[in-house]
Amino acid sequence: MKYLFLTLAIIFEVIGSGFMKASDGFSKWLPTSIFIIAYLICFYFLSLALKTIPLGTAYAIWAGLGIVLTAAVSVLMFKQKLDLPAIIGILFIVAGVVIMNFFSKTAH
Template identity: 70%
Template sequence: MKYLYLALAIVSEVIGSSFLNASNQFTKLVPILITVVAYLACFYFLSLALKYIPLGVAYAIWGGLGIVLTAIISVVVFKQKLDLPAIIGIVLIVAGVIVLNFFSKTNAH
C-alpha cells in the first residue's frame, strides 16, 4: 500500500506540473483548477506514504520519478526538446533512485 500511495503522489504531481504549464501563467481557469486539485492530492498521498517510508527515501523516489515522467510529458505532449546533458542528468537521477532503493539500508522503516 505504501508504494501505491507514493505512486499516486507522483502521478498527481506530474499532472499538476503538466497543467501548470498548460495554465499559461495562471491565465486559464480549468488548468489552474486541475493544478490545484492535483497538487492537493499529491501532498495528501505523499503524507500517507510517509507513514511507512522514510522521508528521504520517499522524497528521492517522488522527486526522481516525477522529474522523469514530467520530462517525458514535456517531450510528448508539449513538443519540447531535451538535449544530451538533460538526458544524461535524467539517467543519473534514475540511477540514484535505483541505488537508494536496492542498496541503501535507509529504506527499512
C-alpha cells in the same frame, strides 16, 4: 500499500505539473484548477506514504521519478526537446533512485 500511495503521489504530481504549464502562468482557470486539485491529491498521498516510508527515501523517489515523468510529458505533450546533457542528467536521477532503493538500508 505505502508504495501505492507514493505512486499515486507521483502520478498526481506529474499531472499537476503538466497542467501548471498549460495554465499559462495561471491565466487559464481550468488548467489552473486542475493543477491545484492534482497537487492537493498529490500531497495527500505523499503524506500517507510518509507514515511508513522514511522522509528522505520517499522524497527522493517522489522527486526523482516526478522529474523523469515530467520531462517525458514535456516532450510528448508540449513538444519540448531534451538535449544530451538533459538525458544524461535524467539517467543519473534514475540511477540514484535505483541505488537508493536496492542498496541503501535507509530505504527499508
